[in-house]
């Protein structure tokens with residue numbers, strides 16, 4: 138058998154552990170990112186002008202700055218102050234904020250495309266704002282954002298590879314370690330790339346099903362970008 | 363050392379960051395346009411090949427691609443310098459995304475107008491240049507700005523191959539002073555300023571060339 | 580000799596025969612209207628004549644040469660045929676003036692100043708000069724169609740094709756456009772116009788070609804065709820389009 142394949146088999150426990158860490162991080166940030174995104178979206182519709190502005194600034198800042206900077210800030214910047222977070226904690230916090238900002242953007246874009254007379258109608262019926270948000274705005278905005286939100290999940294999977302730069306033992310970190318012991322850099326990294334390719338294919342297939350499932354007449358999303 | 367000093371020291375790396383970003387955007391535009399144009403051919407094999415290209419380069423993380431190119435290819439006898447490796451990877455990946463953006467925008471150009479141009483006697487190339495592209499670029503602005511922002515935000519990866527951009531400067535400085543918090547905060551601020559400048563530039567360009575009835579999504 | 584001479588033109592779209600042997604002709608200075616039920620192949624006929632659609636068989640003689648021969652220069656042919664579409668098809672990113680000058684500059688290789696002068700002259704004729712710097716999005720339907728007619732005419736084509744030029748317009752705007760086309764008719768511009776509008780047909784044509792399921796079944800002047808024609812399908816068609824108004 139090819140020596141390289143033997144290597145992969147030999148290291149497979151390590152690779153699988155890395156893969157588990159990668160998928161765990163992706164799953165967590167996908168969930169917390171949606172929750173955070175909805176929260177930011179709600180704040181961006183607030184009555185209070187300062188709150189609204191502040192939320193927009195916050196979103197814009199995290200969209201405009203690299204994720205790696207946030208991770209480094211927490212991972213290398215906090216310990217001198219006596220705050221020591223694990224790589225996992227840093228990754229979860231950093232990714233959650235970043236993904237939330239993006240998801241909030243998608244929801245805001247979808248909201249801007251909504252027919253606002255519905256909100257007038259709901260107000261006329263006597264609904265409170267939170268009810269309008271929960272019952273009228275959110276269900277539609279979420280549906281319209283499905284392609285963007287699922288694209289973000291793919292992005293999340295890919296972004297987990299960044300966590301290796303703060304020593305989080307993800308899949309790519311393991312592959313990098315293997316490469317530096319067997320010196321088969323090309324083959325090892327290409328193999329890593331193929332694994333990401335396969336995982337993305339799975340997510341895409343799942344996303345297609347979800348899109349079909351949540352589609353409502355008159356609220357079809359316009360395919361993915 | 364004050365926070366102001368830190369900002370000034372790091373701002374020196376910003377030159378490289380901007381250079382990498384612009385080169386990456388340029389490469390991405392070239393790749394994206396090429397694919398978008400090739401996609402209009404009716405040859406099945408070409409279409410399949412391009413679909414595979416966009417799928418692959420939208421699926422593999424940039425960091426992994428960069429490692430394949432910079433650390434992997436030398437083993438195959440291909441040695442690409444750091445800056446070129448970074449720009450190549452940015453171009454390949456953002457090209458795949460831009461191609462999709464351009465394809466969407468091109469599909470939004472009215473079929474009637476293209477027929478009218480054909481009926482007028484315009485050649486294929488003329489139709490591209492005078493009818494399709496001017497409309498496509500305008501409609502693609504929001505998508506392009508997003509993609510260019512992504513390119514900017516990928517540039518810190520350049521430190522992994524030794525390019526002295528902001529992140530690398532910050533890491534050396536942090537190792538020296540142990541003031542990581544302020545330093546990375548400063549990095550964040552510099553990136554945000556560059557981002558804002560890019561967005562402002564594009565908004566200005568977009569306004570300057572705006573045409574009624576033709577806006578991004 | 581006729582400007583356009585069509586003999587036994589056949590067009591099939593994957594097996595479906597849409598034109599089943601059309602024979603007709605158009606002389607210089609003549610204006611004909613093509614009428615017939617929806618789907619009978621009128622648009623396909625026009626598109627075959629400037630090779631936007633390639634004919635399956637038959638002969639099309641334009642200015643004495645057979646344009647169906649394989650080495651025909653289709654771009655040169657199309658420059659010689661102005662085309663006006665039902666939905667205007669103005670270029671969204673160009674102003675009215677730029678819509679008109681684009682073809683003059685890029686296809687006819689005219690200098691910008693000369694092209695603008697020509698555009699101004701033509702726009703004046705249809706009462707559109709004050710709109711020359713507007714974008715299509717800011718025009719009414721009637722204004723758009725007048726601009727589209729000017730765009731086609733400015734190229735000095737040998738013949739002007741119009742495919743249902745008033746169908747997308749309300750009666751008021753339709754009137755504006757009919758007036759313009761009528762003026763062209765009185766100026767002896769060679770035209771071939773598809774329409775369902777008997778009012779338009781009557782005021783802009785020397786004769787009406789009546790098509791039914793891919794063939795020409797009758798040709799005559801408006802009055803005789805509609806009131807006295809022996810083919811009941813023709814009289815029936817006229818009644819139906821009258822009813823629709």
Ligand SMILES: Nc1ncnc2c1ncn2[C@@H]1O[C@H](COP(=O)(O)OP(=O)(O)O)[C@@H](O)[C@H]1O
Pocket residue numbers: 592593597616617618619620621622623624
């Ligand atoms: N590109 C095409 N491919 C297939 N069928 C077509 C195409 N263009 C037209 N047809 C068919 O040819 C018939 C005649 O169309 P058309 O010439 O547009 O009719 P008209 O203009 O008289 O209403 C219709 O049945 C239409 O569906």
Ligand SMILES: [Mg+2]
Pocket residue numbers: 621622623742
């Ligand atoms: Mg038709």
